[in-house]
Amino acid sequence: MTGRLTARVPARRIFGIHPGLILAVLDIIGLLIATYLATVELQGGVPVCGPLKGCETVATSEYNRIGGIPVAVYGVGLSLMLLSLALAWWRTDIYTLLLAHYGLSLVGVLFEIYFLYLQIFVIGAVCVWCTSYGL
Numbered sequence: 001m002t003g004r005l006t007a008r009v010p011a012r013r014i015f016g017i018h019p020g021l022i023l024a025v026l027d028i029i030g031l032l033i034a035t036y037l038a039t040v041e042l043q044g045g046v047p048v049c050g051p052l053k054g055c056e057t058v059a060t061s062e063y064n065r066i067g068g069i070p071v072a073v074y075g076v077g078l079s080l081m082l083l084s085l086a087l088a089w090w091r092t093d094i095y096t097l098l099l100a101h102y103g104l105s106l107v108g109v110l111f112e113i114y115f116l117y118l119q120i121f122v123i124g125a126v127c128v129w130c131t132s133y134g135l
Contacts, residue, residue: 020090027083034075057125
């Protein structure tokens, strides 16, 4: 069984690019968004949302923290783990790393669905930064 977990399966390139690098770029974008949101929250501010004003409402809601920690901090942690997995898969082609990335991504997507539900139906406002992270 251990052999299967560490098997190296060459990835099919997309336009000559290893898909691990594509995942890494997407993970960096998510990391940048989550870092912005976490930094603003930890400094006691609210994210700038422009004319939409939903970010302020979401940022000041009771759902902005889990266990006293801003939700965006969890996003930073998730993004760092996903980025590490993507880069490791790119460097090694160990298929299990891709599966781990998929699994963690699924956890993130499920949380994003729940958080979007809260924004729309409970909080009554949508934060474009929060929603962008989930894309």
